[in-house]
Structure formats: structure tokens, C-alpha cells
Amino acid sequence: MTAQRLNVTPIDVGYLGVRGAGAAFAVSPGAAADATVLVETGPAVCLANLDAGLRSVRIAPEAIRHVLVTHVHLDHAGAAGHFAARGAHVWVHPRGARHLIDPERLVAVTRAVHGSRFELEYGMPMPIAASQVHAVGDGDRVMEAFDAQAIATPGHAKHHHAWVMRDAVRAHVFTGDVTGILLPQGTAATRFLAVPMPPSDMDAVAWRASIDRLEALVDAEEGGGRTVTLWLTHGGAASNARAHLRELRERLDEEHALCESLCREGLVPDGMPGPAAIDRYSAWLWPRADAAGVRPEDRAAFLGAAFMRMNLAGVAQEIAR
Numbered sequence: 001m002t003a004q005r006l007n008v009t010p011i012d013v014g015y016l017g018v019r020g021a022g023a024a025f026a027v028s029p030g031a032a033a034d035a036t037v038l039v040e041t042g043p044a045v046c047l048a049n050l051d052a053g054l055r056s057v058r059i060a061p062e063a064i065r066h067v068l069v070t071h072v073h074l075d076h077a078g079a080a081g082h083f084a085a086r087g088a089h090v091w092v093h094p095r096g097a098r099h100l101i102d103p104e105r106l107v108a109v110t111r112a113v114h115g116s117r118f119e120l121e122y123g124m125p126m127p128i129a130a131s132q133v134h135a136v137g138d139g140d141r142v143m144e145a146f147d148a149q150a151i152a153t154p155g156h157a158k159h160h161h162a163w164v165m166r167d168a169v170r171a172h173v174f175t176g177d178v179t180g181i182l183l184p185q186g187t188a189a190t191r192f193l194a195v196p197m198p199p200s201d202m203d204a205v206a207w208r209a210s211i212d213r214l215e216a217l218v219d220a221e222e223g224g225g226r227t228v229t230l231w232l233t234h235g236g237a238a239s240n241a242r243a244h245l246r247e248l249r250e251r252l253d254e255e256h257a258l259c260e261s262l263c264r265e266g267l268v269p270d271g272m273p274g275p276a277a278i279d280r281y282s283a284w285l286w287p288r289a290d291a292a293g294v295r296p297e298d299r300a301a302f303l304g305a306a307f308m309r310m311n312l313a314g315v316a317q318e319i320a321r
């Protein structure tokens with residue numbers, strides 16, 4: 001049965017200590033807060049912020065029984081195990097399930113990319129009992145009151161779902177990282193969309209197909225009389241879904257092409273970006289961010305050397321496959 005009205009409440013998790021940098025979403029049908037589900041959890045290190053944010057909107061964190069995650073990267077699902085320890089069930093792409101049950105490899109990969117910043121930015125996830133992890137296939141619908149549907153959207157990660165939840169008049173699409181990252185505290189005038197292309201799954205061809213799929217979804221939902229909102233985990237919502245997807249496609253194409261050419265010029269030997277690659281990348285990226293009005297501190301935090309190294313390593317691995 002489709003709910004009359006789903007309420008979506010974004011909760012800022014305080015990711016990287018920056019307001020607007022990362023969210024989880026509390027979704028409830030009507031006024032029944034006890035039936036609230038959580039989409040995304042933020043990283044483990046931000047759990048206290050998320051709990052406080054839930055309580056501030058009168059949702060008891062301990063009462064959450066279902067958590068849906070778009071993918072298992074630790075800024076999205078890092079605290080899922082903490083909710084599972086309180087009794088929640090976690091719904092995830094089949095390829096992500098084993099990483100929730102045994103996060104060891106995920107932790108190792110994240111540490112390899114983020115080094116000493118791991119503890120500060122992510123924190124340790126808790127393993128989840130297999131009986132509380134539910135793998136959801138592409139197109140499957142779960143949780144009737146929310147009409148939640150998993151849409152496989154690989155590109156940023158192989159195990160990525162966008163979650164659609166529908167009520168009578170709206171389709172809420174929780175897009176994780178597949179629709180990019182809006183830098184925090186942007187406005188309509190200073191919007192800047194970043195495209196995270198991390199190891200080890202980055203796949204531009206799959207990503208473009210995922211954008212096609214989301215565009216078709218928007219067409220179908222709007223054709224069915226629903227307005228569509230894309231809820232990005234990082235940076236806010238996009239109520240003009242079509243315009244957002246168009247911009248995303250352009251940004252992906254141009255930034256991927258740049259990273260690819262730097263790799264092909266030999267500036268990312270063995271997947272390790274050298275200083276020349278970072279110089280060239282920043283000379284390309286930062287003027288664009290500056291022109292868009294991105295604050296210098298946000299540019300440093302979100303588009304700095306760590307971001308560029310991640311993208312170059314991701315694309316280098318993609319080319320080597």
C-alpha cells in the first residue's frame with residue numbers, strides 16, 4: 001500500500017566536522033515516527049552526531065529497526081553496525097553484504113586511500129550478524145509502507161544502489177554517490193558538483209549507464225504524476241533532477257577525460273599519482289571551483305590533494321583492468 005505522504009528528514013552527521021558535508025535520512029510514513037527507517041548512517045565516528053540529530057526531531061535512535069545503505073563506503077554505511085547492534089536490519093546491494101558482515105577488507109582499503117586520517121574521518125565499523133544483513137537485488141521492492149525499490153547504479157562503486165521511495169505524489173531517490181557530491185554550503189549561485197572516482201571499482205562506462213537509468217526513472221515517475229527529488233548523501237537535495245543529471249554527465253565526462261589523459265601521459269605510475277599529476281589536476285580543477293564561488297576552506301577540504309589522488313588512482317585502476 002502506498003503511503004499518503006512520506007516524510008524525509010535529512011540529518012546532518014557532521015562529516016569532517018563540516019556542516020552540510022554528509023547526511024543520513026530519516027523517512028517515516030505519515031506521523032508514525034516509530035516506523036522510521038534510516039537511509040545511510042554516516043561514518044562510525046559521527047554516530048553521536050547522528051543520534052543527537054535524530055533525537056532533535058523526536059526519533060529515538062534505538063527504535064530504528066531498518067537501515068538502507070546505498071553502498072558500503074564508510075562515509076555512508078560506517079555506522080550501520082552500530083544500529084544493527086541495537087537490533088536494526090540492514091538492506092544493501094548483494095555485493096556489499098559481505099563487507100557489512102566482515103568489514104576488515106573495507107577498512108584496509110579505506111586506510112590505504114586515507115592513511116592517518118582514517119580514525120578522524122571514519123572510525124571503526126562494527127561487523128553485522130549475517131542474519132541482520134539483507135541483500136537486495138536490482139529492481140527488488142522491500143518494505144511495503146515505503147514502497148522502497150533498489151536501483152542498481154554502478155560506476156562510483158560496483159555495489160551501489162539508489163533507493164527509491166514513493167508516496168502518492170512524490171518519488172524520493174536516495175542517490176548515495178552516483179549523482180556526485182555537492183560541496184557544502186553552496187547556494188544556487190555557488191553550486192559546485194564534484195565527481196568522486198575512487199579505487200577500486202571506478203567505471204565510467206557503467207556510471208554513464210547509471211545516469212541513463214536515473215534519467216529514465218525520472219521520466220517514468222514524472223510521467224506517473226510524481227515529483228522527483230534526488231537526495232544526495234553529500235551536499236543536499238536536487239529538486240530539478242533532470243538538470244542535475246545533465247550537469248553530472250558533463251562533469252563526469254570532463255573530469256574523467258582529464259584524469260585519463262594524466263594517466264596515459266605516465267603521470268600516475270603504478271596507480272600512484274606523482275606531484276606533476278596533482279599540479280596539472282589542481283590547475284584544471286581549482287579555477288573552476290573558484291569561478292563557482294567555492295569557499296577556499298571547502299576547496300581545501302573537499303577538492304584538495306587527497307581528493308585528486310583518489311580520483312587519479314581510481315581512474316588508473318580502471319585503465320589497468
Ligand SMILES: [Zn+2]
Nearest residue numbers: 071073156177
Ligand atoms: Zn562512495
